[in-house]
Each structure stands twice: as C-alpha cells, then as structure tokens.
Amino acid sequence: MTENKKNNNNFSFTKENLLLAERELKKYPKGREGSAIISILWIAQRQNKGWLSSDIIDYIAKFLDLPQIRVMEIATFYTMFNLNPVGAHHFQICGTTPCMLSGSEKLKSLLYEEIGEQSSVSKDNLSWVEVECLGACCNAPVIQINDDYYEDLAVTDLKNIIDDLRNKKEIKPGSYKDRLSSAPDNKNIQILTEDEIEEIAKNRTKPGLEAKNA
Amino acid sequence: MSKKILINGREYEFEENLTLIQALELTDIEVPRFCYHDKLSIAGNCRMCLVEVKGAPKPVASCHFSLSDLRPGPNGELPEVLTNTDQVHNARKGAMEFLLVNHPLDCPICDQGGECDLQDQALHYGINKSRYKENKRAVDNKNIGPLVKTTMTRCIHCTRCVRFTSEVAGTEELGAIHRGENMEITTYLEKGMSSELQGNIIDLCPVGALTSKPYEYHARPWELRKTESIDVMDGIGSNIRIDSKGSEVMRIMPRYNEEINEEWISDKTRFIWDGLKTQRIDTPYIRENGKLIAVSWDRALTLLTKLIKKTDPGRIGAIAGDMVSAEEMFLMKKLMEKIGSNKYDCRQDGSILGNQYGRSSYIFNPTIAGIENADAIVIIGSNPRMESPVLNARIRKRWLTGNLNIYVVGQEHDLTYDYTFIGDSPKSINLKNIPLNGSKNIIWLLGDDVFLRDDGMDILSQVIDCAEKTGAIRDDWNGVAVLHKYASRVAGLDLDFLPQDEKHTAQKMASSSEIELLFLLDADEIDAKNKHTVYIGSHGDRGATNADIVLPGACYTEKNGLYMNTEGRLQETNRAVFPPGDARDNWKIIVEISKRVKKSLNYTNFEDVRAGLRKEYPIFTNINHIESDTFQCLDQLSDQKQKLNGDAFSNTITDYYLTNSIARSSKVMGECSMQKNSIEIKNG
Ligand code: SF4
Ligand code: FES
Ligand code: FES
Numbered sequence: 001m002t003e004n005k006k007n008n009n010n011f012s013f014t015k016e017n018l019l020l021a022e023r024e025l026k027k028y029p030k031g032r033e034g035s036a037i038i039s040i041l042w043i044a045q046r047q048n049k050g051w052l053s054s055d056i057i058d059y060i061a062k063f064l065d066l067p068q069i070r071v072m073e074i075a076t077f078y079t080m081f082n083l084n085p086v087g088a089h090h091f092q093i094c095g096t097t098p099c100m101l102s103g104s105e106k107l108k109s110l111l112y113e114e115i116g117e118q119s120s121v122s123k124d125n126l127s128w129v130e131v132e133c134l135g136a137c138c139n140a141p142v143i144q145i146n147d148d149y150y151e152d153l154a155v156t157d158l159k160n161i162i163d164d165l166r167n168k169k170e171i172k173p174g175s176y177k178d179r180l181s182s183a184p185d186n187k188n189i190q191i192l193t194e195d196e197i198e199e200i201a202k203n204r205t206k207p208g209l210e211a212k213n214a
Numbered sequence: 215m216s217k218k219i220l221i222n223g224r225e226y227e228f229e230e231n232l233t234l235i236q237a238l239e240l241t242d243i244e245v246p247r248f249c250y251h252d253k254l255s256i257a258g259n260c261r262m263c264l265v266e267v268k269g270a271p272k273p274v275a276s277c278h279f280s281l282s283d284l285r286p287g288p289n290g291e292l293p294e295v296l297t298n299t300d301q302v303h304n305a306r307k308g309a310m311e312f313l314l315v316n317h318p319l320d321c322p323i324c325d326q327g328g329e330c331d332l333q334d335q336a337l338h339y340g341i342n343k344s345r346y347k348e349n350k351r352a353v354d355n356k357n358i359g360p361l362v363k364t365t366m367t368r369c370i371h372c373t374r375c376v377r378f379t380s381e382v383a384g385t386e387e388l389g390a391i392h393r394g395e396n397m398e399i400t401t402y403l404e405k406g407m408s409s410e411l412q413g414n415i416i417d418l419c420p421v422g423a424l425t426s427k428p429y430e431y432h433a434r435p436w437e438l439r440k441t442e443s444i445d446v447m448d449g450i451g452s453n454i455r456i457d458s459k460g461s462e463v464m465r466i467m468p469r470y471n472e473e474i475n476e477e478w479i480s481d482k483t484r485f486i487w488d489g490l491k492t493q494r495i496d497t498p499y500i501r502e503n504g505k506l507i508a509v510s511w512d513r514a515l516t517l518l519t520k521l522i523k524k525t526d527p528g529r530i531g532a533i534a535g536d537m538v539s540a541e542e543m544f545l546m547k548k549l550m551e552k553i554g555s556n557k558y559d560c561r562q563d564g565s566i567l568g569n570q571y572g573r574s575s576y577i578f579n580p581t582i583a584g585i586e587n588a589d590a591i592v593i594i595g596s597n598p599r600m601e602s603p604v605l606n607a608r609i610r611k612r613w614l615t616g617n618l619n620i621y622v623v624g625q626e627h628d629l630t631y632d633y634t635f636i637g638d639s640p641k642s643i644n645l646k647n648i649p650l651n652g653s654k655n656i657i658w659l660l661g662d663d664v665f666l667r668d669d670g671m672d673i674l675s676q677v678i679d680c681a682e683k684t685g686a687i688r689d690d691w692n693g694v695a696v697l698h699k700y701a702s703r704v705a706g707l708d709l710d711f712l713p714q715d716e717k718h719t720a721q722k723m724a725s726s727s728e729i730e731l732l733f734l735l736d737a738d739e740i741d742a743k744n745k746h747t748v749y750i751g752s753h754g755d756r757g758a759t760n761a762d763i764v765l766p767g768a769c770y771t772e773k774n775g776l777y778m779n780t781e782g783r784l785q786e787t788n789r790a791v792f793p794p795g796d797a798r799d800n801w802k803i804i805v806e807i808s809k810r811v812k813k814s815l816n817y818t819n820f821e822d823v824r825a826g827l828r829k830e831y832p833i834f835t836n837i838n839h840i841e842s843d844t845f846q847c848l849d850q851l852s853d854q855k856q857k858l859n860g861d862a863f864s865n866t867i868t869d870y871y872l873t874n875s876i877a878r879s880s881k882v883m884g885e886c887s888m889q890k891n892s893i894e895i896k897n898g
Contacts, residue, residue, distance in 0.1 A: 072389060
C-alpha cells in the first residue's frame with residue numbers, strides 16, 4: 001500500500017522539538033523509552049510538514065534505540081501518521097457509519113473532484129484521505145483539516161472551505177450548522193427558567209433527571 | 215501448586231502455572247492451533263484453539279488461558295473444560311472460516327501442500343463451500359533474501375515468524391505493518407534478512423506463506439524418504455532429518471532434540487544440500503603431466519600402492535578433515551600404524567589442543583542444555599553466533615529470562631544479547647576484571663580459535679584456574695566449556711588421532727619436506743607443499759585440486775558414522791542416499807588400500823569396523839551419551855601458566871556461509887555470503 005518515500009535532506013529534530021521529545025522520554029522508566037514512540041513520531045511528523053519519510057523512521061529508530069521495523073509497524077498502524085507527503089491542508093474525512101449516513105459520501109466525491117485521488121497532493125497543495133471515526137459522530141459528517149474539526153458539513157460548506165483555502169482566506173473550525181459545539185440547533189434551544197427546573201426536580205421519580213413532556 | 219480440573223468429564227490434576235493448551239496436551243487431547251508455539255511467546259491471535267469453559271460466557275482461547283484462572287462452580291464443583299462439544303466445534307469452524315476469507319486456497323501450486331497446518335485442520339474444521347462473494351485481498355510478495363520464499367497472500371497473520379526472529383534469533387527484522395485487512399508481514403523496506411537461523415521460520419509458518427526458496431517446486435512431502443541423521447556443519451551436531459527422493463537429497467529439516475538444538479537448525483545446516491550435489495568427485499583421478507585425469511579405481515589404487523611402497527614409512531603422514539566420522543579416523547589411524555607411521559593429526563586448522571589433560575579439558579562440560587542453568591557466562595576468544603548459531607540462540611534464550619551476566623574477552627561482535635566487554639587479549643582473563651561475585655553456575659566458554667595461539671594452553675590453564683577459584687568446577691557443575699566448530703574434532707581427540715611429536719602437527723606436515731606422502735582424509739583447509747598428496751573425500755575443493763591421487767568418497771548424508779559433538783556426546787549419521795558415480799564409502803577405501811599394501815585391516819563390513827572401534831575405544835558405545843570425565847595432570851598444565859601474551863584474540867570465521875568444502879560448493883551458500891557482504895559494505 002503506502003510505500004515510504006525518501007526525503008532528500010537528512011532529518012534531525014530542531015532544538016525545540018528535541019526538548020519536547022526528551023520531555024516525552026522522561027515519562028517512561030529507564031529502558032522502556034521505546035514507549036514514547038507515538039509522541040515522538042508525532043513531533044517528527046509536525047516538524048516535517050505532516051509526513052514521515054524513511055530517513056525520519058531511521059532517525060527515530062536510532063533515537064529510541066528500536067529496530068526500524070518496530071517503528072515502521074507503529075507508523076503504519078495509525079492513520080494519524082502519513083508516510084507520503086501531504087498538502088499544506090490535509091483533509092481527513094470520516095467515512096464511518098454515522099458520518100456516512102449523514103452524507104460523507106457526497107463530501108468524498110467533492111474532494112475527489114476538487115483535489116484528486118486520495119493521498120495525492122494537488123497543485124494548490126491540498127490533499128485528502130478517508131479515515132475511520134473521528135470521535136465526533138454527533139456532529140456528523142466531520143472532516144479534520146490539519147488540527148481542527150469541521151463539522152455538520154453540507155457539500156456547499158465544503159466547497160466554500162476549499163475555495164477559501166485556495167484564496168488564502170481564513171476558515172472557521174467547528175460546526176457549520178447554526179449551533180454551539182454539539183448543542184441542539186440554536187432555533188430549537190429551549191432555556192428553562194428556575195421554576196421549571198424546580199418543577200422537574202420535584203417530579204423526579206427515578207434518580208437522574210427526566211424531562212416532563214412540554 | 216497443583217489444581218484439579220475436569221476435562222470432558224474426567225478428572226485430572228495439573229500444576230497451576232500451565233496454560234490450558236499445555237494441560238490438554240498432557241492429556242493427549244489434540245487442540246488445533248496456528249499461532250501458539252511452545253518455544254515462542256503467546257500471541258493468541260488465530261482463535262483456532264478455542265475450548266469451552268463451564269461458566270464462561272463464550273469459548274476461550276486455550277493457548278492463553280491459565281489454569282490458575284479457572285474458577286470452581288457455584289457449589290464448589292471442580293472447574294470444567296470441554297473440548298468436544300458442538301459449541302467448540304462450531305467456534306473453531308467459525309475461526310477457520312474467517313482465516314480462509316482471504317486465503318487463496320492455492321494448495322495445488324503451494325510447496326507447503328501435504329504438510330500444511332491449515333490444510334490439515336481444514337479437514338476437520340473447514341466447510342466445503344465459501345459464503346463470501348467479495349474479492350479476496352492480494353498481497354505483494356516480499357523479497358527477503360535467498361533462503362525464504364514468500365507468498366504473502368497465503369499469510370494468516372499468526373505472527374510466529376515475527377516472534378521467532380525477535381525472540382529466538384534475536385534479529386528484529388520481521389514485522390507486521392499496516393492493520394486490519396491491510397496487515398502485511400515484511401522486513402523493513404523489504405531488506406534481506408540477516409539471521410543465521412532464518413530458515414526456521416519456514417518450519418514455523420503454519421501455511422505456505424514462507425517456504426524454502428532453494429527447494430521451490432522440487433518435491434512433495436509424501437514422495438520423500440526420511441532419514442534421521444545428524445549435521446556436521448558445526449560442532450554441536452544438530453539433529454536433522456534428511457529428506458531424499460531417488461538418489462538425491464531434496465532438503466534437510468530439523469529433528470527435535472531438547473538437549474542439543476531444541477527444534478532449530480542453522481541456515482548452513484538446512485540449506486547446504488545443493489552443495490551435496492555440485493562439485494562432487496565421482497571417479498578416481500590421478501595427476502599426469504600436471505593434469506588430473508579420470509581413471510579406474512584399480513589404476514588409482516595401483517599407483518597409490520606403488521607410492522606407499524616406495525616411500526619410507528616414516529615419511530608418510532595423514533591429516534583428517536573436519537567432517538569425517540570416528541570410524542574413518544579409526545581406520546586411517548590403523549592403516550598408518552600398519553604401514554609403520556605415527557604421523558597423523560586431526561587438527562588441520564593448526565590447533566594445539568590435545569587430549570593430555572583429560573576429556574574435560576576439551577569438551578563443552580556444562581552441556582548445551584546446561585546453559586539454561588548458568589548465571590554467568592564468560593566468552594573467551596569466540597564468536598558463538600558464527601561458530602554455532604543454535605548454541606548462541608540457547609545463550610540468548612537464557613539471557614532473555616534475566617539474571618544472566620555475560621562477559622566477553624576477545625572480539626566484539628553483535629551476539630544478539632547484551633554483554634560486558636572485558637578486553638581483547640588473554641591478559642584480561644583474571645578475576646579482578648570480571649565481576650563474578652555471587653554467581654554460582656559460571657560457564658567459561660572458550661572458542662577453539664583460542665588454541666590456534668601459541669599461548670592457547672596457558673589460556674586454558676588460566677581459565678581452569680579462574681573456574682576453580684570461582685567455584686565453577688564442582689561435582690554437580692563443570693563450567694569449563696570448549697566450543698568446537700568442527701564436527702569431528704572431539705572424536706579425533708578421543709581417538710588420539712594426534713601426532714606423537716610436535717614436529718608432526720598437521721600444518722608442519724603439510725609444509726615440511728620431511729613428509730613425502732600425505733593422506734588428506736577429507737581435509738580441505740590445508741595447503742600441502744612439495745609432496746605427493748592423496749585426497750580421499752567427496753568434493754572437488756582445495757584438497758582435491760592440489761592432490762596427486764584423488765579417491766572419491768562419501769559425504770555425511772551418504773554414510774553411517776559416529777560423531778562426537780562439542781559436548782562429547784556420541785551421535786550417529788545415517789545413510790540417506792548413496793554416493794554418486796564410482797564414489798565409495800571412505801571406510802571401504804581405507805580398507806582397500808590396506809589390502810593393496812598387504813597390511814590388511816581385517817574388516818569385511820561396516821559392523822565389524824564399528825565393533826572394532828568400540829572394542830578399542832569403549833567411549834564410542836552409547837549413542838546420545840556423554841561420557842563425563844575429569845581433568846588430568848592439571849598440575850602440569852598450571853605450570854605452563856603466566857605466559858599469556860598481549861595479542862588480541864581473533865576469530866577465524868570470516869564468512870559464516872563458506873566454512874567447509876560442501877558449503878563452498880553450494881550455490882545457495884554463495885548467494886547468502888554475497889548478500890551478507892553487500893549488507894556489510896552498505897553499512898560500512
Ligand atoms: S508468514 Fe506464516 S508465520 Fe508469518 S505471520 Fe504469516 S502465516 Fe504466520
Ligand atoms: S462516524 Fe464520523 S466521527 Fe464518528
Ligand atoms: S493458538 Fe490459541 S489463539 Fe492461536
């Protein structure tokens with residue numbers, strides 16, 4: 001599947017990243033530093049514009065005193081690690097059931113049209129890949145672009161996002177429905193008065209709150 | 215602690231630290247399995263070993279369910295395990311169906327066919343029809359070197375191969391990349407494997423994903439004649455099974471022997487067989503006008519008889535090689551004595567290790583299995599990984615269990631375990647340098663290369679001295695261990711196949727003009743100059759090319775013979791195939807020569823020879839037995855001490871794959887050597 005390309009320059013951690021990495025190492029007992037591998041790979045991936053080249057794998061294997069294949073196993077197991085170059089904006093679109101039911105398939109075909117094949121970098125430096133559940137199913141469909149989640153996306157929203165990115169405009173993370181995080185839609189929100197809350201508490205039969213029929 | 219349980223209604227009692235599968239094995243109940251292997255760690259990922267445990271909500275994997283986890287019933291009934299219910303059968307059937315989802319079912323073109331765990335178990339747990347319409351996944355084959363062929367689509371991800379390379383072989387090269395449906399077994403970026411034990415993953419792989427590359431499409435297991443024998447590639451005498459078809463050896467497999475090789479063999483042992491068929495001498499040759507020409511036995515022997523008669527007996531010598539059997543050396547010695555010469559040596563490498571200090575001074579006293587009881591090992595002038603990869607794996611096995619200190623005096627190599635480097639010369643062998651306090655069972659491992667040095671015996675004396683001071687020589691433990699890398703050396707020393715005089719050691723005989731006629735009994739590692747040489751052996755290697763008379767003999771797969779391994783354990787090879795062409799058993803050749811020179815050795819058949827050997831050397835009587843002994847004349851030895859010189863130790867094995875004439879004839883070994891060298895060049 002993914003084959004690991006070589007980077008031309010020889011990789012080594014920058015000063016700040018080296019400090020970060022050493023801090024991670026300290027979390028584990030002596031002789032078990034290998035356990036820090038995920039954080040270390042992550043730091044390296046961020047330093048290298050979002051992907052891990054084979055010289056990074058070599059570097060980290062030496063850094064953690066692990067065989068290269070053990071590092072490779074971890075790097076290929078998690079989809080958060082990319083073994084091929086990615087664009088400046090890397091879209092990770094969730095294709096798992098809740099997102100699929102809420103329309104991620106359509107988003108996917110848009111990404112396909114706009115950016116191209118999965119895991120390839122477009123001319124305007126965008127790339128995308130389908131991933132499993134991003135853990136934000138209540139805001140399905142969800143796309144992660146670099147570090148942020150973009151939720152409740154309609155096809156037009158995604159189109160706008162892509163256009164904005166191309167025009168170097170800021171894009172807004174979070175929900176694209178009229179709501180706060182995963183709270184109900186703003187128009188459906190009902191704010192209880194103090195009295196109403198008391199009333200509910202009084203009529204409570206079982207432990208826990210049970211809303212009365214409005 | 216022991217624990218009573220019911221298995222299929224019958225009551226048994228086991229030690230509590232067993233796993234369920236081990237307990238079931240003790241009761242002879244067969245449990246199907248793919249990932250479990252008793253010499254590897256437990257993975258529990260194939261789910262084929264499911265059994266029913268009363269009270270458990272679902273079937274449990276018996277390979278990683280400990281007996282101590284079994285709970286009694288609500289009224290204190292014994293815990294009950296069932297292996298023959300419908301639930302168990304269906305569960306295993308289900309596991310099998312999943313394993314087959316992506317399996318190509320290409321048994322007719324698969325080398326594993328006929329000895330495939332998947333095939334065998336599908337007979338009981340397979341269903342005759344697939345319920346899947348989906349496409350099967352396909353996986354690219356990996357090129358992991360000249361020995362192991364991969365057909366990765368067949369892999370069922372049991373990870374035995376991965377566990378073997380990281381646990382037993384100690385070279386973490388194989389791994390499983392990606393996950394779920396995309397999981398693949400591979401080396402890092404498809405590098406070739408470097409382990410000297412990699413061939414074992416072929417046996418471990420329960421399916422046909424890893425098969426033998428040299429043996430590819432050569433034969434089916436049921437066509438092969440199986441002969442139990444032993445290996446002569448190194449000094450430990452791994453137990454092997456020679457599989458042959460017609461007159462050809464098709465492959466070599468390990469045979470289980472807990473005392474020696476467990477169930478592993480080294481790659482040289484396993485893949486040497488193509489060397490048994492190439493470069494063979496199949497007819498006698500004599501040198502005429504500088505060229506070797508093929509002649510009849512009669513002509514060659516007549517010429518030889520003339521030569522012997524014309525030469526002063528005191529100027530005839532004999533050198534035995536490293537793969538000859540005890541019987542052959544015995545006869546050679548007899549022949550020499552009859553002719554009237556006492557100049558023979560079995561140490562063509564120039565070793566000065568003799569037998570004057572008792573058997574204990576030249577064998578691996580603690581025994582190979584005894585390594586597991588050691589708590590400290592001092593390795594002196596040896597690279598066990600090259601000299602005996604299987605023994606090295608034993609050291610690693612012991613090391614993995616913890617509390618083992620390993621010290622190395624000599625060259626620093628990657629031995630697959632951690633060690634403390636003490637120094638590179640014999641001067642470092644002293645108790646001040648080596649912190650052995652508190653260790654009880656210490657092994658002082660001496661490589662046989664130590665005895666290529668002038669101060670070899672001084673080193674031995676120093677080591678015995680240290681061993682005594684550290685309490686490593688007791689009634690129940692003798693920690694002095696000489697690791698021989700040659701299969702016939704210990705037998706040679708036992709047989710006293712040694713020169714009476716220091717002037718007549720193998721190397722001196724080869725170079726001095728005092729010797730005019732020299733017999734080379736399968737001896738290829740020595741250059742004889744300015745004399746007539748007679749080569750009796752199997753391969754057209756160094757010995758034969760320079761000889762004046764070449765008599766074609768049999769190699770170890772073609773003869774019965776006794777061998778002493780480095781522990782001093784007696785073992786025997788059995789004939790699997792006949793020698794090619796006009797070649798004959800070496801013992802027959804020697805007896806024939808004796809008849810021609812009218813000094814007849816009175817042996818008519820092989821049993822006579824063996825009986826004669828046993829009569830004179832009773833030590834060759836009990837197969838598989840180690841005749842223990844003590845040191846002798848140690849006081850003389852300790853007089854020698856204190857002459858240790860400061861030269862660094864060196865190891866003679868520069869290329870593991872090409873250490874003897876058979877290996878040099880093998881194409882496969884040549885490829886391995888090339889790959890190894892190219893890796894080394896790359897890594898600088
Ligand atoms: S290659 Fe063979 S031994 Fe290795 S994981 Fe696959 S099936 Fe198991
Ligand atoms: S299914 Fe898409 S975030 Fe969980
Ligand atoms: S043998 Fe028990 S799970 Fe594989």
